[in-house]
Amino acid sequence: MKRNHGHLLFVLILSLLIIVGCGVKTQWANNPQQLLSQDEIQNEISIKIERVNEFLDEEGLKGILLTQVRNVYWLTAGLTNNQIVL
Numbered sequence: 001m002k003r004n005h006g007h008l009l010f011v012l013i014l015s016l017l018i019i020v021g022c023g024v025k026t027q028w029a030n031n032p033q034q035l036l037s038q039d040e041i042q043n044e045i046s047i048k049i050e051r052v053n054e055f056l057d058e059e060g061l062k063g064i065l066l067t068q069v070r071n072v073y074w075l076t077a078g079l080t081n082n083q084i085v086l
Contacts, residue, residue: 036077044077 036044052064052075066072072080 041077041079045075045079048075048077 056062056064066075
């Protein structure tokens with residue numbers, strides 16, 4: 001019997017948290033004026049690819065292997081899928 005009360009209490013608390021959480025209004029985390037246009041994103045990616053190519057040339061390397069999601073996000077300005085298959 002006590003277990004049923006514990007389960008019921010858990011469900012009630014969870015329901016209350018969901019109701020309260022859905023009612024909280026917050027301001028947009030980023031101002032729309034701060035969003036990048038497609039041209040700005042493509043320019044950022046081009047600059048980063050150029051930087052990587054310069055690094056490869058300076059080091060005498062033929063390529064790189066990106067195994068960290070954050071590195072792929074950086075290079076693609078966050079536009080790529082975060083799944084990396086090795």
